[in-house]
Amino acid sequence: xxxxxxxxxxxxxxxxxxxxxxxxxxxxxxxxxxxxxxxxxxxxxxxxxxxxxxxxxxxxxxxxxxxxxxxxxxxxxxxxxxxxxxxxxxxxxxxxxxxxxxxxxxxxxxxxxxxxxxxxxxxxxxxxxxxxxxxxxxxxxxxxxxxxxxxxxxx
Amino acid sequence: xxxxxxxxxxxxxxxxxxxxxxxxxxxxxxxxxxxxxxxxxxxxxxxxxxxxxxxxxxxxxxxxxxxxxxxxxxxxxxxxxxxxxxxxxxxxxxxxxxxxxxxxxxxxxxxxxxxxxxxxxxxxxxxxxxxxxxxxxxxxxxxxxxxxxxxxxxxxxxxxxxxxxxxxxxxxxxxxxxxxxxxxxxxxxxxxxxxxxxxxxxxxxxxxxxxxxxxxxxxxxxxxxxxxxxxxxxxxxxxxxxxxxxxxxxxxxxxxxxxxxxxxxxxxxxxxxxxxxxxxxxxxxxxxxxxxxxxxxxxxxxxxxxxxxxxxxxxxxxxxxxxxxxxxxxxxxxxxxxxxxxxxxxxxxxxxxxxxxxxxxxxxxxxxxxxxxxxxxxxxxxxxxxxxxxxxxxxxxxxxxxxxxxxxxxxxxxxxxxxxxxxxxxxxxxxxxxxxxxxxxxxxxxxxxxxxxxxxxxxxxxxxxxxxxxxxxxxxxxxxxxxxxxxxxxxxxxxxxxxxxxxxxxxxxxxxxxxxxxxxxxxxxxxxxxxxxxxxxxxxxxxxxxxxxxxxxxxxxxxxxxxxxxxxxxxxxxxxxxxxxxxxxxxxx
Numbered sequence: 001x002x003x004x005x006x007x008x009x010x011x012x013x014x015x016x017x018x019x020x021x022x023x024x025x026x027x028x029x030x031x032x033x034x035x036x037x038x039x040x041x042x043x044x045x046x047x048x049x050x051x052x053x054x055x056x057x058x059x060x061x062x063x064x065x066x067x068x069x070x071x072x073x074x075x076x077x078x079x080x081x082x083x084x085x086x087x088x089x090x091x092x093x094x095x096x097x098x099x100x101x102x103x104x105x106x107x108x109x110x111x112x113x114x115x116x117x118x119x120x121x122x123x124x125x126x127x128x129x130x131x132x133x134x135x136x137x138x139x140x141x142x143x144x145x146x147x148x149x150x151x152x153x154x155x
Numbered sequence: 156x157x158x159x160x161x162x163x164x165x166x167x168x169x170x171x172x173x174x175x176x177x178x179x180x181x182x183x184x185x186x187x188x189x190x191x192x193x194x195x196x197x198x199x200x201x202x203x204x205x206x207x208x209x210x211x212x213x214x215x216x217x218x219x220x221x222x223x224x225x226x227x228x229x230x231x232x233x234x235x236x237x238x239x240x241x242x243x244x245x246x247x248x249x250x251x252x253x254x255x256x257x258x259x260x261x262x263x264x265x266x267x268x269x270x271x272x273x274x275x276x277x278x279x280x281x282x283x284x285x286x287x288x289x290x291x292x293x294x295x296x297x298x299x300x301x302x303x304x305x306x307x308x309x310x311x312x313x314x315x316x317x318x319x320x321x322x323x324x325x326x327x328x329x330x331x332x333x334x335x336x337x338x339x340x341x342x343x344x345x346x347x348x349x350x351x352x353x354x355x356x357x358x359x360x361x362x363x364x365x366x367x368x369x370x371x372x373x374x375x376x377x378x379x380x381x382x383x384x385x386x387x388x389x390x391x392x393x394x395x396x397x398x399x400x401x402x403x404x405x406x407x408x409x410x411x412x413x414x415x416x417x418x419x420x421x422x423x424x425x426x427x428x429x430x431x432x433x434x435x436x437x438x439x440x441x442x443x444x445x446x447x448x449x450x451x452x453x454x455x456x457x458x459x460x461x462x463x464x465x466x467x468x469x470x471x472x473x474x475x476x477x478x479x480x481x482x483x484x485x486x487x488x489x490x491x492x493x494x495x496x497x498x499x500x501x502x503x504x505x506x507x508x509x510x511x512x513x514x515x516x517x518x519x520x521x522x523x524x525x526x527x528x529x530x531x532x533x534x535x536x537x538x539x540x541x542x543x544x545x546x547x548x549x550x551x552x553x554x555x556x557x558x559x560x561x562x563x564x565x566x567x568x569x570x571x572x573x574x575x576x577x578x579x580x581x582x583x584x585x586x587x588x589x590x591x592x593x594x595x596x597x598x599x600x601x602x603x604x605x606x607x608x609x610x611x612x613x614x615x616x617x618x619x620x621x622x623x624x625x626x627x628x629x630x631x632x633x634x635x636x637x638x639x640x641x642x643x644x645x646x647x648x649x650x651x652x653x654x655x656x657x658x659x660x661x662x663x664x665x666x667x668x669x670x671x672x673x674x675x676x677x678x679x680x681x682x683x684x685x686x687x688x689x690x691x692x693x694x695x696x697x698x699x700x701x702x703x704x705x706x707x708x709x710x711x712x713x714x715x716x717x718x719x720x721x722x723x724x725x726x727x728x729x730x731x732x733x734x735x736x737x738x739x740x741x742x743x744x
Contacts, residue, residue: 063416064638067402073366073414148639150403150627151689 039094039101043132046092046105047140052132055141060131062145069149071120074103076131078115078141082108088115090134096144097127123149191257193518197289202508203498205387206294207439208287208301210331211465212487214310214338214585217325217529219276219516220602221588222488224470225554226264227735230447231635232658236739238475239446239467243736244744250472261490261513262470268550271590275517278489280325281525282516286492287329294496298387303331303356304465304485305397305443309338310585312540312601313533318342321532323353328528331356333382337398337443337466341607343409357382359395359441361425366414377413380425389436389499392429394422396442396452398466400641406608406689417444417638419455426458436502439463446471446484447637453480460504461495468554468584472511483509487585490514540598544713547595548720553586553603555735556632557645557655558725561586561603565705566649567721568712569684573613573701577621577651577670579685582632582644595713600706604687609704611686614694619677622668624693625653630661645727646688654728667728 037045043052061075080088087110093103103121121129130144228242229235241249243263252259260270261277291299307326308319319342326334334356339347351358361380365372381394399417402410422440429435437460442449445466453462454477462482470486474495485493491511498506533540551561562580569578587602589595616624631641654667668675683694686705691697713719729735733743 061420065400065403065641067414067416068407146639148630150631150641151624151693 037101039096039130042094042101046090046132046134050138050140052140052142054143055133058131058133058141058143060129060143060145062129062147064146065148065150066123069123069125072123072129072147072149073118073120074129074131075118076116076133076143078133080115080135082110082113082115084110085136087136088133089136091115091117092132092134093117093119093121094130094132095121095123095127096130098122098124123147125149191515191518193520196286196512196515196518199494199496199510200508201294202496202506203387203500204294204298205389205391205437205497205499206290206299207391207461207463207493207495207497208290208299209304209463209483209485209493209495210283210301210307210489210491211304211443211463211485212306212468212585213278213489214306214487215308215314215322215605216278216311216489216602217280217313217322217532219279219282219514220488221271221590222277222490223264223267223550223552223554223588224262225556225735227555227557229556229633229657229729229732229735229737231633232731232742233635234447234637235737235741237447237450238471239450239469241469241736245736245738248738252472257513257515257518258472261486261515262472264552267588268590274515277516278514279516279521279525279529280329280489281521281523281529282514282519283489283492284329284522284525285519286512286514288522290494294387300384300386300391301330301332302393302439302441302463303334304441304463305334305336306338306465306487306585307334308336308350309341309607310488310602310605312598312605313536315601315605315607316536317532318346319350320353323350324528324532327353327355328525332384333357333359333393333395333441335360335395335397335441335443335465337401338405340397340401340410341405343607344411344413359393360397361394361421362396362399362416362418364414364418365412367412370412372412380421381429383429383433383435387497387499389497390434391437391439392433392435393439393441394425394429396422396440396444398443399448404641404643409607417448417452419452422452423456423458426456430458434502436499437461437497437504442466445637445640446482447640449482449484450475450477451637453477453482461497461507463493463495470511474509481507481509483511485511540596540601542597543594544597544600544710545595545717545719547589547593548591548718549723550591551587551589551595551599551719551721553588554584555644557727557729558647559586560721560723561589562647563649563721563726564713564719565604565709566647567719568709569611569686569705570649571712572703572708573611573684574682575613575650575684576681577683578649579683579688579690580647580649581687582628582646583687584643595719597706597710600709600713604705604709606687609686609706610702611684611705611708612691612694613682613684613698613701614691615680615696616683616690616694617677618670618675618679618681620693621670621681621683622665622675622677624690625665625668626662629655629657629664633657633664634661648726652726652728654730656730658731666730 057079059077091106126148133141230240360378363377440462449464459480464484468487474483496508
């Protein structure tokens with residue numbers, strides 16, 4: 001029971017962060033139409049052009065085949081001690097082929113204790129889902145997974 | 156430590172100590188047909204104390220039937236000729252089958268009609284029971300466990316008309332101990348729970364979890380994830396894996412609020428829990444993932460001794476071993492029982508022996524109790540199911556990657572009644588075979604399309620959407636990564652011809668697509684009929700007055716025709732393979 005209520009609580013946080021995102025990330029350099037950014041531009045707006053390294057420390061969990069493209073569960077967890085000196089500052093989730101590629105931006109501090117975020121994203125078609133992670137040391141790490149959205153049929 | 160066990164297995168395999176790994180599986184191949192006796196079927200080089208019996212995908216066939224294996228089984232180039240993608244001659248070569256033997260008849264399409272006359276029908280619970288009883292007598296009841304990989308409750312008229320109950324009675328009669336599911340779920344959540352209430356066996360699944368945040372079962376398991384059984388002086392942990400893609404392959408409404416998926420992370424947790432906390436001697440995954448998917452599972456999840464697979468209907472006379480995990484699968488339609496003897500010493504699996512036993516109904520005598528039960532279960536429906544609708548000139552079969560004659564007959568029936576431009580019939584792998592010149596019974600029609608959502612829908616689709624849908628379906632079937640395959644064959648199309656390059660990129664496989672003999676017009680709106688899938692959700696202007704059950708549409712068409720004559724010339728040209736059953740590393744046979 002405890003676990004369930006904890007998860008429900010987490011769900012609320014998820015919703016909240018998804019709502020606040022645009023103002024949180026884009027800051028000063030945000031162009032006029034943030035929702036029209038291509039995936040490359042959207043990543044650049046966050047990294048400022050710094051290189052992004054695919055890292056085994058970033059664990060992205062998503063289904064291979066979505067049960068429902070409208071609510072695809074995605075969990076991002078990063079191996080990080082979450083200390084003042086070494087922690088995850090932000091987790092960004094992208095649906096690389098949606099018309100709006102940006103799904104969620106979550107800001108973290110060492111107080112979070114654990115670098116983990118779970119939500120559901122809407123996918124318009126089969127595509128890569130990408131997690132982009134910013135660390136306190138100024139690195140950008142990523143993980144991607146292909147998620148298939150099909151109308152279904154059967155074998 | 157399971158590592159030393161795995162090491163043992165690898166060393167044993169290298170030295171040829173494990174009988175099944177040395178290239179000569181136990182089969183009844185060597186005998187000339189006339190000489191095959193019951194003894195050859197029963198013959199087994201027994202090992203240890205424990206025996207697991209396995210069946211999968213019997214699709215409610217409690218009576219014997221004819222079932223022809225595929226003559227075309229095409230996959231992405233990297234998977235060609237691997238177990239799960241073997242048929243006909245490549246299958247016979249891989250497993251060393253003698254031409255015209257009982258095994259060749261059961262496992263391949265080759266010479267099917269002639270051999271059908273020689274060997275007769277396959278499967279049937281009364282014949283299975285005789286074999287099961289014999290094995291239990293030999294090994295002792297307390298040492299035998301009977302596991303069922305699912306797709307058991309659906310597939311015949313008697314199953315549909317009793318909403319699965321007749322088949323649960325058959326399972327109780329057979330003595331099934333544990334099962335998982337897939338088509339079971341198409342009776343709907345409530346009915347599934349009711350049927351489980353009538354079932355003597357345990358229903359387990361680690362990969363079905365509540366996903367409705369307003370329900371108490373949110374994020375909770377719907378079924379027990381595993382069971383621990385004691386047999387043959389050993390503790391056996393059995394983890395259930397139901398079909399991971401049930402909610403995309405079948406209508407969502409049947410399982411609303413339940414989420415499926417492979418869930419390999421929790422599968423690994425349960426394997427570890429069984430080993431470390433419960434100290435089991437052997438970990439078995441009872442699976443409906445499909446044969447090729449389970450080979451990936453064995454690569455990704457560690458510490459599983461045996462996977463008893465299902466879903467893709469492969470008869471695999473020899474087990475395969477991947478990273479120390481042994482995988483078996485026992486065909487479909489009740490044609491086989493898999494017998495797996497396991498030798499457990501010092502709480503570890505030391506050795507095993509496997510045989511896929513064909514249920515040859517002319518050789519294994521029927522158990523009278525089973526005959527009586529089948530008669531009772533069929534009695535209320537005999538009049539309807541035994542109606543002779545017509546005759547067929549050629550053999551009507553299911554299976555094959557792109558085309559089969561019984562599917563073509565269903566498409567012909569739909570196009571004739573619905574006056575559509577094209578029709579879609581799903582690429583399920585279950586059905587039946589009716590031999591050339593035989594009567595077609597109503598029972599046969601249900602065997603081909605007896606489902607709980609039988610409506611044929613007629614609606615409008617734009618040319619570009621049709622082309623895109625076909626590419627999507629092709630990618631489900633031909634994806635190079637088994638984890639992205641749903642395990643069926645290509646949808647069968649009426650009124651359409653096309654060329655396909657299986658090895659091309661996703662979205663670029665299909666060319667020369669023609670509807671009604673003319674190149675497809677991507678901007679044109681076509682009238683489409685379809686059943687058994689979700690295509691109608693993509694269409695517009697549904698013609699509701701035409702909607703009717705596919706088995707009624709097919710029945711009426713056969714009655715009108717009296718004699719059906721379906722050409723075996725397919726409607727699909729395969730560009731990058733020379734034959735239907737290519738061998739490993741090749742595009743030909």
